[in-house]
Amino acid sequence: MRKGSFKGFTLIELIVVIAIIAILAAIIVPSMVIHVKEARASTVMANARSVYNGAKLAIIDYSSVKKIEPGEIYVGDDSGTAHASLLGSDDLSVGKYMGEDFHGHFAFRISADGCDVELAVWSNNNSISPNNQEVKPFTYEEIVNDETGKGIGSYPYLS
Helix, strand or coil: CCCCCCCCCHHHHHHHHHHHHHHHHHHHHHHHHHHHHHHHHHHHHHHHHHHHHHHHHHHHHHHCCCCCCCCCCCECCCCCCCCCCCCCCCCCCCCCCCCCCCEEEEEEEECCCCCCCCCCCECCCCCCCCCCCCCCCCCCHHHHCCCCCCCEEEEECCC
């Protein structure tokens, strides 16, 4: 090879660069997975809080004109209507309180005095059955490490 006619990289130089990129990827990918899980959990908790606040507003508006039983569990979806599931209460329209672009499946439980919301649950892709297995407070770890794939969480959540 003549001096001054260097036209490319050697094989060793390319292998070293590829090895450096692989090491950096091995360091970055696991931390990115953790951040993605935390971002999903944050979305779930924010949506559950929207359900909680929307249900509280609906109870305030409808308590004088609709039958709302203490301990009732309401279940709803994208339509925004929460259907009473256990005790024969009237259905509530809560969609207008959660925003027009709100999507997902939700449930909430009325408090023992019938005047407040005890907790709210939101899921991004599956309907929520009105039982205490799903309409319960979740821990932050359960929300972040959701093994069911439902993207389910509650507000308030257990710390």
